[in-house]
Amino acid sequence: MTGPLAGIRVLDFSTLLPGPMATLFLAEAGAEVIKIERPGKGEEMRGYEPKWGDDSVNFALLNRGKTSLALDLKDTVQRDKLLPLLKQADVIVEQFRPGVMARLGLSYEEIRAINPGVIYCSITGYGQTGPRAARAGHDLNYISDMGLLALSLGSAETPVVPPALIADIAGGTYPAVFNILLALRNRDKTGKGTYLDIAMCDGLFPFVYWALGEGVATGRWPGNGDSLVSGGSCRYRLYPASDGSFVAAAPLEQKFWEIFVEAIGLAPEVRDDRRDPEATTQAVARIIAQQSGDHWSKVFEAADCCCSVVRDLRHALQDPHFRARGLFDAEVENESGERITALPVPVANAFRVNTGVARAPRLGNKNDLVANDNSDDREAPR
The missing domain is CATH 3.40.50.10540 (Crotonobetainyl-coa:carnitine coa-transferase; domain 1)
Known part of the structure; x- marks a missing residue:
């Protein structure tokens, strides 16, 4: 060719x-x-x-x-x-x-x-x-x-x-x-x-389009880790698991959020993250910290809610999806x-x-x- x-x-x-x-x-x-x-x-x-x-x-x-x-x-x-x-x-x-x-x-x-x-x-x-x-x-x-x-x-x-x-x-x-x-x-x-x-x-x-748009349109410029896709939301952040691994949680849309909170067993009173975002974040973090990365990998594989466990590059090279x-x-x-x-x-x-x-x-x-x-x-x- x-x-x-x-x-x-x-x-x-x-x-x-x-x-x-x-x-x-x-x-x-x-x-x-x-x-x-x-x-x-x-x-x-x-x-x-x-x-x-x-x-x-x-x-x-x-x-x-x-x-x-x-x-x-x-x-x-x-x-x-x-x-x-x-x-x-x-x-x-x-x-x-x-x-x-x-x-x-x-x-x-x-x-x-x-x-x-x-x-x-x-x-x-x-x-x-x-x-x-x-x-x-x-x-x-x-x-x-x-x-x-x-x-x-x-x-x-x-x-x-x-x-x-x-x-x-x-x-x-x-x-x-x-x-x-x-x-x-x-x-x-x-x-x-x-x-x-x-x-x-x-x-x-182009990689900061969202921050640029927010700043020029509203005058409120995003800061360090305080925005939706930079760690400022409980719906888009990294949560430590019990074995030192991390859960990459990104259930941004409401339908995925509802599947996520159900899959991890989040208490009903903190599922609405609009009322007290910090309380919801802490509650999610406590639950994730109780189990290993392998445990959560199986949970999220079944739930399919935009959540995964952080893997290193060595594992990525062996990943069946990339290999396929x-x-x-x-x-x-x-x-x-x-x-x-x-x-x-x-x-x-x-x-x-x-x-x-x-x-x-x-x-x-x-x-x-x-x-x-x-x-x-x-x-x-x-």
Whole structure:
């Protein structure tokens, strides 16, 4: 299977997470992705821990199905070798701070002059313009600056750091991918390329739509853990069980709430959570705390009331539901022939090309492209 993006060549100058995950999605749909890496050690993530073979397991998961070109972009002679590829590229993805690609002679304006149809995607934390454009940051800074983190911080004694890199993936990867696809569609219609300024902070605001709506419409801005979906309701919160596990209770709708309170045996006088929400919350918590997670798992499996027991990632990989859907069927192989489960990607099976075993590239495994100036060699990545 070739995939809907077969024939699309992507030059990926990005490192770490947002850009590499975006180009992984494109590669899964058939695009040829060539990573541009520094000679010697390659991109930073190759050296991360834990190692899996020569490189890190993170690198293997994010870069399967791609190829690698090792060039010193600060060296004019080496950089000039890119010219044939730049003329042929359909998509360029970069993740440097604003101005870096221009200093390297690789700005959108310079590449558009030789390749008018190029789609050039820049991913940064704060965007290419504005007072924070040149500021350094990481995921925690981005979700802090745009208001998401303040909605569920935990307490002063136990502040909570979200386990997901929300800004990198939700604010960087996903907007980059769908805007690249929109740009490709627009090029099909107009023949023109596009410059895409993807700011991770900007891409996060849809995730706080409810808080934004409440604040601008009523003037009452949600605070730390005090709202319906951030822990402020007995109908949407985590309750500790007797064995240290947690019940994730989300019976928001009245029909599910009625099933839930009946299933746990909540006293009739506290079932109406509008009268005394705190009393209802405490009563639910006391009941949940009397039994183990396994007990409640069976109860909620039978009740079907939007409640579950929190499971760890190891259990999720063995979950019969996810297994039945084929999420973990694909594998990544390293240079020693060892295999692990590949990172599931949100590309529909009808469009995916790497459904079996794939490898991340060895550093510089496509340097023959520039050594021979063979810019028309559009061989599928191995």
